Amino acid sequence: MGSGGEIGMVGILIVSHGHLAEALVSSAEVLVGPMEKIKAVSIWPGDKKEEIQERIEKEIKEVDNGEGVIILTDLLGGTPTNLSLSFLHDRHVAVVTGVNIPMLLALASYQKQKPLEEIARLVKKAGQRSITLAHTIGMPEKKKRWIRWYSFMRKRNE
Numbered sequence: 185m186g187s188g189g190e191i192g193m194v195g196i197l198i199v200s201h202g203h204l205a206e207a208l209v210s211s212a213e214v215l216v217g218p219m220e221k222i223k224a225v226s227i228w229p230g231d232k233k234e235e236i237q238e239r240i241e242k243e244i245k246e247v248d249n250g251e252g253v254i255i256l257t258d259l260l261g262g263t264p265t266n267l268s269l270s271f272l273h274d275r276h277v278a279v280v281t282g283v284n285i286p287m288l289l290a291l292a293s294y295q296k297q298k299p300l301e302e303i304a305r306l307v308k309k310a311g312q313r314s315i316t317l318a319h320t321i322g323m324p325e326k327k328k329r330w331i332r333w334y335s336f337m338r339k340r341n342e
Contacts, residue, residue: 193296194303195247196222197255198283199240199264205283212288219292221247227264236267244271252276252300254291254307256283278304286314 196219198205205224213219223243227236244253253275257265260281271277278300280287290310294303323331 192251193221193249194251194291194294194298194300195244195249195253196288196291196295197225197240197243197247197253197268198222198257198288199225199227199255199268200258200283201227201262201264204258208283208285208288211285212292215285216289216292219288220295221249223247225264227267233263233267236263237270240267240271244275244277248275252278254300254304255279256287256307257281258283276300280304280308280311282311284311284314287311 198208200208203226205226209219209222209224223246225236225239225243240255244255247253255268255271255277257268257279258281259265265279265281268277268279272279287307287310290307291303294306298306
């Protein structure tokens, strides 16, 4: 994981169940090269709440240059998100759930250029835009609507 000292850079913290956080950082760095001010926190079933919060706090301090920290978590309602939300009041932090590689690629582009709140909105948008049902790519919208209607009716009548 990268670590830089550039002023005006939003820090990045990924908090997830298991090895997902480290794997996402590693995968994103394969695509864009070393990322700066990024850390990962893994949460395991036997971890105590206080221990997890201490690790999150330690990594927030590590990546925060004073411009704030965006925390990306894996699952809304999961422990990584719930514990990350506790830092919203104490610090300049934004939490975005549903982390994926396109979100990290967007962060690599915006991390040094925009304020925290704007980055959070752009990262959410990048993550959502990247999710698609592949066989409908390039298909006219009228046909997509027909497929959705047909699938719905079929399931309803089963």
